[in-house]
Amino acid sequence: MIYLDYQATTPLAPEVRAAMLPWLDRFGNPHSPHRLGREAAAAIDIATAGVAAALGDAAGRGRLVFTSGATEAANWALQGALRQGLRRKIVTIATEHACVLDTAAWLGEQGAEIVALPVGADGLVDLDAATAAIDERTALVAAMLVNNEIGVIQPIETLAALAHEAGALFFCDAVQGFGRVDLPLDACDLVAISAHKIHGPKGIGALWLRPGLDWPAFIHGGGQQQGLRSGTLSPMLCAGFGTAARIAEQCHTRDLIHVNGLALFLEHMFKDWTINGDREARYRGNLNLRRDGVDAGRLISEVREVAFSAGSACASGSGRPSHVLRAIGLTEMQARTSIRLGFGRYTTQEEVEQAARLIDQAAARQLEWA
């Protein structure tokens, strides 16, 4: 099986696995004061430092709070922002991940004002619309670094500047870009990240808080993580996340060169296809392609040797056409002809070449019989 669905999740790095395994047996509660507890707490401190450093906060000036994943972090960011004061408006982008859009929609039902900014055909946010929408009623601007379906990189610094000029907070969903694309951390008040997108374990993510940000707790209980997010931490998951982050930082250049090389091969082999989203402002390990007349859903079931998707894993089971592809102006039909190929550190040149052949041949068969 050739795995080309790196945006859905990534294979666990062997180093991460090795870092996690001892913590199946070292069962101490990291919040206990005895030796077993202190040992676990130390592992969590090391993990925190590793993740913060990969994020660009090696000095640990901000606060990194572990969560169950990025979905929880995004929920916390959006809900927390409305609890901060009198402002009741959230400005986000129409192509955000469901964890942001659905939370925003739910907050809208509670009476908040929600604006989902449109994007151009290139998938990049409409900055005129952003300028108009971000005002003194805005509590939070939420924008993703790298889109999970089409890989485009949003102008984070510009959006953050608009937010700050209006006195609003800026939240960045950096899940797909973390460890891969430069994140302007200084421009952000809140950042959500996830371990399993960087070859770490599922079940852990984090919300990073800018230095000095006064922030309400989300989950109440034992007062763990400085009272911000209660619940016993898993030293195993934290150690895995920390190791994954450390490797991502060390291997950054190597991974980038590798991904660029694979992307060049794929772009070369899919010449008859159209790339969805901007060609330049993108993370190249995410290639979203369409070809008229192709049925992406059928293609995925026909090419059994390759694991790839038609969009986000969350949405691709639903049968609904992707909201991202609709937002960039594709018709429902065009959206249904689109596939997403995601690849990274452990993908080989032979794999992408073989996968491209299989997919392209299956697509050609579909077109022939159509």
Next chain:
Amino acid sequence: MPDRVYLDHAATTPMLPQARAAMAAAFDRWANPSSPHAEGRAARAALEDARTRIKTALGWDHELIFASGASEAAALALARATLPHRAVSAVEHDCLHRARADAEIIAVDANGAANLDAIPEQALVAIQTVNSETGVIQPAEATAAAIRERGGLWLADAAQSAGKLPLPDADMIIVSAHKLGGPPGIGALLIRDLSALAPTGGQEKGYRGGTENLPAAIGFATALEARGSRAHLPVLRQLLDETICAAGGEIVAEQSPRLPEIASYRLPGVAAAAQLIELDLGGVAVSAGSACSSGTLKPSRVLEAMGWPETAAREVIRVSLAPQTTQAEIELFLQLWTTLAGRRRAA
């Protein structure tokens, strides 16, 4: 990942296993192809078979004179051509410059393209197909037309392009086996009309004396037939070009059409010798310019001809690929190279 990554295929490239096997078998045909006895006749038949196979693989219908390599083929053409004059482009391989010191020099522009307006009348004109340092491809049709207009003959050094690009429409073509997976010690002069050369007597219809090197000829033919696919090389070259430019490097003759197999890159501020040492320690073999000159301290004559100042020319390395080159090999090189580039910025 292999222990060593070899990215100096323009200097010489490993013999293909098929060529080795064919040569090993050919050593059993030890007879002299010019002997009249049965053993000799068998060797002759094998030699002619190798000649036909090489011509077929290259797509050449005319004469082929075996020589000990490209250098000898070049010397033979420049020494024996019946035309009164000689001209050699400024970026030709040293073997052409050395063969006729009295040849007129045809200048090149900053992109490495020969000045076709400067071609003299009635001359044997040596203009290569592909430059061995920069990979720049000379425009074949325009070159052929310009030389013929002036009553001359085109001597095309195709040592770097044979087996990769189609042969040009030239009057004489130089090829070499060890640049394409065959053995060192054999090359050939392809010639449209033998009457353009004065014969010397001896073997090869009187145009090249010396016992024919049958095993090498068979290795040459087999290598040409066994060459692997080049389809992935443009992508690997693009990865090299993009990554190096993004990290502050410079592509030599970026504006020119270039063979994917060969390119040179400059890392401003870091001497090529220092780059070579770092890369070698890291497990990657590349070169500074051509192998012939990189052992010396002279800066590249090719870059000088293109108008490069000496200091900049001394910061250029050549990275050359072959069909067997993989993405993993290119990635290792690029990691080392970008580390070097990063250290320079930090310094």
